[in-house]
Amino acid sequence: MKKRTHNLIRPLVRRLHAYVPGEQPKVRGLIKLNTNENPYPPAPEVLAAVRTATDARLRLYPNPTSDLLREKLARLHGCAVENIVVGNGSDDLLALATRAFVEPEGFHGMPHSDGDAKFTVQYFTPSYSLYPVLADIHGAVKRAVPLRPDFSLPTPEELKTSKTWTPRAALTFVTTPNAPSGRGYATAELEALCRAHRGVVVLDEAYVDFARENAMALALRHPHVLVSRTFSKAYSLCFQRVGYMVGHTDLIAALHKVKDSYNVNGLGQVAAVATLGNLPYYRTNFRRVIRTREALTAALAALGFEVFPSQTNFLFVRPPRFSAERWLAALRQRRILVRWFAAAGLREFLRITVGTDAEAEALVRAAKRILAERPPTITSATRTRPR
Numbered sequence: 249m250k251k252r253t254h255n256l257i258r259p260l261v262r263r264l265h266a267y268v269p270g271e272q273p274k275v276r277g278l279i280k281l282n283t284n285e286n287p288y289p290p291a292p293e294v295l296a297a298v299r300t301a302t303d304a305r306l307r308l309y310p311n312p313t314s315d316l317l318r319e320k321l322a323r324l325h326g327c328a329v330e331n332i333v334v335g336n337g338s339d340d341l342l343a344l345a346t347r348a349f350v351e352p353e354g355f356h357g358m359p360h361s362d363g364d365a366k367f368t369v370q371y372f373t374p375s376y377s378l379y380p381v382l383a384d385i386h387g388a389v390k391r392a393v394p395l396r397p398d399f400s401l402p403t404p405e406e407l408k409t410s411k412t413w414t415p416r417a418a419l420t421f422v423t424t425p426n427a428p429s430g431r432g433y434a435t436a437e438l439e440a441l442c443r444a445h446r447g448v449v450v451l452d453e454a455y456v457d458f459a460r461e462n463a464m465a466l467a468l469r470h471p472h473v474l475v476s477r478t479f480s481k482a483y484s485l486c487f488q489r490v491g492y493m494v495g496h497t498d499l500i501a502a503l504h505k506v507k508d509s510y511n512v513n514g515l516g517q518v519a520a521v522a523t524l525g526n527l528p529y530y531r532t533n534f535r536r537v538i539r540t541r542e543a544l545t546a547a548l549a550a551l552g553f554e555v556f557p558s559q560t561n562f563l564f565v566r567p568p569r570f571s572a573e574r575w576l577a578a579l580r581q582r583r584i585l586v587r588w589f590a591a592a593g594l595r596e597f598l599r600i601t602v603g604t605d606a607e608a609e610a611l612v613r614a615a616k617r618i619l620a621e622r623p624p625t626i627t628s629a630t631r632t633r634p635r
């Protein structure tokens with residue numbers, strides 16, 4: 249079978265390692281702390297708006313450029329509608345940015361040279377593991393620039409002496425606050441970083457509502473900077489797939505040119521508009537998540553976990569006594585799902601979503617029991633899909 253289809257598929261695609269999403273379990277009753285979803289439901293008004301819109305209008309195409317949503321977002325951020333593009337989740341926009349700003353098929357197996365810059369997608373490691381996949385899909389040259397050991401950003405001076413970084417990369421992704429570490433970055437430091445770049449910089453602010461600062465002003469001040477936001481994590485709308493980017497009108501117009509005509513589904517647009525009409529509800533939930541995050545940080549630290557300071561809705565921890573992979577299996581046995589990355593440099597850690605207080609308490613209880621017993625040994629059966 250393999251023989252017959254082999255030549256039908258582009259070599260680049262045959263070689264491709266696809267992005268591995270966190271598990272969405274089919275069994276019910278698990279405590280799901282593995283994909284950073286919001287533990288609180290959308291506002292009742294949002295659910296009502298989606299229900300009301302679910303009628304014979306489903307036969308019609310939605311607004312192709314999410315105009316009503318863009319108007320509301322423009323008012324929220326104090327910019328023009330032309331500064332905003334809406335995507336099928338922010339993942340859609342990250343892919344569109346790669347398509348719009350990076351020359352394809354630049355990788356010819358040669359070592360990096362500065363001539364590669366227009367083919368180059370650059371990002372820090374560790375950060376969102378989708379970026380290298382987007383680069384691979386495009387055939388782009390990848391530059392992975394290490395963060396410092398405490399996950400802080402290298403300074404522009406340090407970058408200049410780094411062999412992996414180039415100021416002229418066509419596209420640079422910065423996850424801020426960082427995932428998977430949870431570390432937040434000051435806007436002043438991000439601005440210094442942006443000033444050091446000549447190519448497009450995307451500040452991926454997927455978790456920014458749980459942070460002290462946001463860098464939206466930079467997208468409106470610097471023509472080469474885009475800020476990416478999503479309704480998924482903070483606004484409890486993962487299921488609906490709505491994200492957006494803010495930036496210079498020319499960059500936004502370029503993204504509009506390369507997107508699918510109807511990239512954002514109609515019910516998603518309805519839900520996002522209704523969300524913006526109910527921001528106080530969500531701000532209350534941000535405060536709750538932050539309170540639970542601080543309590544969980546203290547409780548895990550008391551059990552011997554090394555917990556990195558988080559400005560997101562998840563914690564990045566180095567568990568005590570046993571390997572992170574064994575902890576993953578032991579928690580799973582107790583019906584608690586967390587995320588473990590098999591990649592070098594990440595395998596000693598777990599990423600744990602901050603859920604409700606009750607979920608956090610269940611996690612702490614399970615951790616206490618695991619520390620009191622022996623955790624299971626790892627077999628291929630307990631190993632979840634490695635990454």
Ligand SMILES: *Cc1c(COP(=O)(O)O)cnc(C)c1O
Nearest residue numbers: 337338339376427454478480491
């Ligand atoms: C979840 C996440 C996204 C994608 O969010 P969607 O809008 O649901 O596509 C983007 N960036 C980071 C860093 C994320 O964690």
